[in-house]
Amino acid sequence: MELTMVKEQDTSIGETMEEKRVVYRTKELNLWYGEHHALKNIELDIYENEVTAIIGPSGCGKSTYIKTLNRMIELVPNVRTSGEITYRGRNIFDPTYRVEELRTQVGMVFQKPNPFPKSIYENVAYGPRIHGIRDKKILDEIVEKSLRGAAIWDEVKDRLHENAYGLSGGQQQRLCIARCLAIEPDVILMDEPTSALDPISTLKVEELMEELKKNYSIIIVTHNMQQAARISDRTAFFLNGEVVEFAETDQLFSTPADKRTEDYITGRFG
Ligand SMILES: Nc1ncnc2c1ncn2[C@@H]1O[C@H](COP(=O)(O)OP(=O)(O)OP(=O)(O)O)[C@@H](O)[C@H]1O
Numbered sequence: 001m002e003l004t005m006v007k008e009q010d011t012s013i014g015e016t017m018e019e020k021r022v023v024y025r026t027k028e029l030n031l032w033y034g035e036h037h038a039l040k041n042i043e044l045d046i047y048e049n050e051v052t053a054i055i056g057p058s059g060c061g062k063s064t065y066i067k068t069l070n071r072m073i074e075l076v077p078n079v080r081t082s083g084e085i086t087y088r089g090r091n092i093f094d095p096t097y098r099v100e101e102l103r104t105q106v107g108m109v110f111q112k113p114n115p116f117p118k119s120i121y122e123n124v125a126y127g128p129r130i131h132g133i134r135d136k137k138i139l140d141e142i143v144e145k146s147l148r149g150a151a152i153w154d155e156v157k158d159r160l161h162e163n164a165y166g167l168s169g170g171q172q173q174r175l176c177i178a179r180c181l182a183i184e185p186d187v188i189l190m191d192e193p194t195s196a197l198d199p200i201s202t203l204k205v206e207e208l209m210e211e212l213k214k215n216y217s218i219i220i221v222t223h224n225m226q227q228a229a230r231i232s233d234r235t236a237f238f239l240n241g242e243v244v245e246f247a248e249t250d251q252l253f254s255t256p257a258d259k260r261t262e263d264y265i266t267g268r269f270g
Pocket of ligand 1: 033036038056057058059060061062063064065076
């Protein structure tokens with residue numbers, strides 16, 4: 001009798017801890033562009049301090065899904081959604097949820113590095129300034145910390161006031177990651193962040209992700225299956241707007257549960 005009780009208690013503690021680690025929970029999410037049904041009954045949990053990879057062939061809905069997580073999708077005309085996405089327990093589609101509030105928690109890095117046509121320093125200081133930080137000393141500290149966090153400080157510390165366009169593509173992408181870190185987000189969304197980079201810069205960004213996940217939760221869309229296998233903890237395989245399989249990355253790549261996942265990861269289509 002006593003043993004049973006202890007066991008039950010253990011299980012419930014375990015579940016509570018697991019529950020706490022969920023950052024985003026997506027339930028029965030559907031999305032239409034006009035008549036086009038682009039996301040179908042998506043069910044997905046994103047966990048804290050993990051890298052979650054979204055893979056799948058072109059047009060399967062990866063970018064649409066990631067843009068829904070920070071509500072960027074609302075910028076597209078004629079988009080309609082049903083279902084629910086909760087971020088830290090709160091429905092992001094709730095009309096009282098201000099998008100600005102969500103975006104201070106959720107940063108995004110895009111496929112093509114997109115620094116502002118300003119100095120390296122100003123690129124990073126921009127977000128904190130918008131949030132009302134004026135003190136030069138505090139801004140200096142944030143800029144240094146963010147550039148260090150994005151593993152680019154040593155390369156740019158002597159040229160902080162030069163234009164960011166003078167950096168290489170790989171450096172620009174790490175600068176964009178630093179810009180994202182400067183607002184101290186909780187989650188970082190990355191939409192094919194290395195597809196425009198050379199192999200060395202790609203490796204640097206991948207190593208960086210490994211480091212960043214200690215403090216952030218990362219969701220990355222990638223076409224590169226080796227990359228997903230290398231850097232992610234969990235992987236979701238999307239196909240025609242549906243999640244075919246969502247599992248721990250090792251498991252999904254070694255013993256996929258669905259034939260379609262197996263066909264995709266072995267290169268039979270896509
Ligand atoms: N703004 C839009 N208006 C209408 N349809 C769109 C729009 N954006 C995407 N779609 C359609 O929604 C589907 C999913 O597109 P999405 O860009 O999410 O796919 P993806 O998996 O990210 O593709 P890729 O790997 O090529 O970037 C596609 O059929 C696409 O044509």
